[in-house]
Amino acid sequence: MASTAPPPTDAAAAGTPESRLRPKLSELAATISANAKIVEDYIEAQGLPYPSFASDGPSNFPVPQNEETEKIHEARQALLTASKHIYDLATGPNEFLRWLVWNYNDVSTLHVITTFNIPETVPLDGEISYAEIAEKCKLPELKIRQVLRLAMTNRIFYEPRHGYVAHTAQSRLLREDPLMRNWVSYNTDDLAPASLQVVEALKKYPESGETGETAFALAHGNESLFQFLGTRPERAKRFGTAMSAFSTGQGYAVEHLVKGYDWDKLPKDATIVDVGGATGFVCVELAKAHPEFKFIVEDKVKAQLELGESTLDPTLKPRFSYIAHDFFTEQPVKGADVYLIRWCMHNWSDKYAGIMIKSLVPALKNGAKVIINELALPDPNTANPWEERRIRTLDVVMMMCLNALEREEGDWKRLFAEADPRFRFEGAKQPQGCLMNIVEATFVDE
Structure with missing residues (x-):
């Protein structure tokens, strides 16, 4: 069973922003030791596969994420955070910046490895020489060696003996996981x-x-x-x-939406419109949990709708409809109880996100819910640093690709207010263990 005692906190994550700039190496080391023991004890007590760099190691961290393991994952997060802090602190600013800017080389090696299909070239069990890899990939042996030996510093492949290459857990994942x-x-x-x-x-x-x-x-x-x-x-x-x-990675699973929102407060036979819903896979999971709800799946891409409809469980078909719809145009389904938008609005700037919300308004009845399942960025220095880096990176990727963004709760509130003053913003809730939020607004037209 999971430990009932709260794990030691990460000293570098506690206190004020100023105090976080001055962690002590010994305190970080103690945090690492204490939390590592909590995690390790649980893994061993449950008989779970032990984390390993070896090719037979588990592909994911072996502790499942659920209510029972909540404290174990808190310990794991503290372990990750303290480990990063102690590495950065012991490195020092000069070396940290000098080598941070060289991270593009890690991406470059991955590019070479995947483009030339090296994971498939290396046997799953056993080893292969650099010369054989070079011959199969039609590249010079010296250049293969240069690339792979850098990749090996990230534990992507390893050299069991001089001149030979074998798989690690990371490189095996590149071979086996499409x-x-x-x-x-x-x-x-x-x-x-x-x-x-x-x-x-x-x-x-x-x-x-x-x-x-x-x-x-x-x-x-x-x-x-x-x-x-x-x-x-x-x-x-x-x-x-x-x-x-x-x-579909840990923290993004649909089950967080299914279990993290109070769907029972809706009418028993509620109609839910999945705006930009692709194949309707989210509604399928909701339908399993709420046998009287009705669902209308909308998407601009007809092929997605056709795929969803053709693969739908026959027992669910009486409760499902599929409609081709561009979410920048007026919503055709009037009077539904919920209009659900998942992982769509972060693809668009505020200009277009506002149009999406405004396009719903002519269809909304009094009390209708608009539920958005996306990120609501935390205030700086409030999230676990390991998680915060992931979501801040995603925010920059959205800017880079689409002039879009991940939004803070205040941004969501503003979007609804600007779309129509009749929206009552209900806030942004983050279910336990989920990296996404459930943003809710109610249309009040009395």
Whole structure:
């Protein structure tokens, strides 16, 4: 069972912003030791696979995320945070900045590894020489060795004996997991070039909220991300798979929305419209938990709707409808109880996000709910630093690709107020263990 005692806190994460700048190495080390023991004791007591860099190590951190393991994951977060702090503190500012700027080399090695299919070239069990890899990839042995030996510092492959390469858990994942492989390839092929154009985009289009006036567009022939994918089916397919890898990861699962919102406060036979709902996979999970709800799935891409309808469980079909709809135009379904938008609005600047909300208004009855399942960025220095870095990175990626953003709770409140004064903003709730928020507004027209 999980420990009932709260884990030691991370000294560097406590106190004021100023105090966090002055952690002590010995206190960080104590935090690491204490929290590592909590996590390790649980893993061993439950007989879970022990974390390992070896090729047979688990692909994900082995402790499941649920109410029972809440304290274990708090300990894990404290361990991650303190470990990062002690590394950065012991490195010192000069070396930290000197080597931080070289991180593009890590991306470059991943690009080479995936482009030349090196994970498939290295046998799953056993080893292969640099010379054999070079021959199979049609590259010079010296250059293969240069790339892989840098990648090995990130534990992507390892050298069991001089001149030979074998898999680690990380490199095996690149070989066996198509979601991860597509995620890495999408980032190295499509996003990395855009990252080098952020400065130019800020100079050229500092106030723009248009998707075609971005760093991504400058890096890809002045095509917006959507135009780029629209004319390249294989890239679009990879993008979809990469987004699946991202959005189904720990903290992003649909179950957080299903369990994290009080759906029982709605009418028993409530109608829910999934705006921009793709195949309707979110509604399928809701339908399983609420057997009398009715669902209308909307999306601009008819192929997504057709896929969802053709693969829908026959027992659910009486409660589902699929409608082609562009969410920038007036909502065609009038008088529903809930209009749900998940992972759509962060793709758009405030100009277009406001249009999306305004497009709902003619369809809204008194008491109708608009529920948005996206991030509501925390105030600085309030989230776990490990999590905060991930969401701040995502925020910059949205700017780079689409002139869009991840929003704070105040931004959501403002968007609803600007769309129509009849919206009553209900706040942004973050379910336990979830990295996303449930943003809610009620339409009051009395």
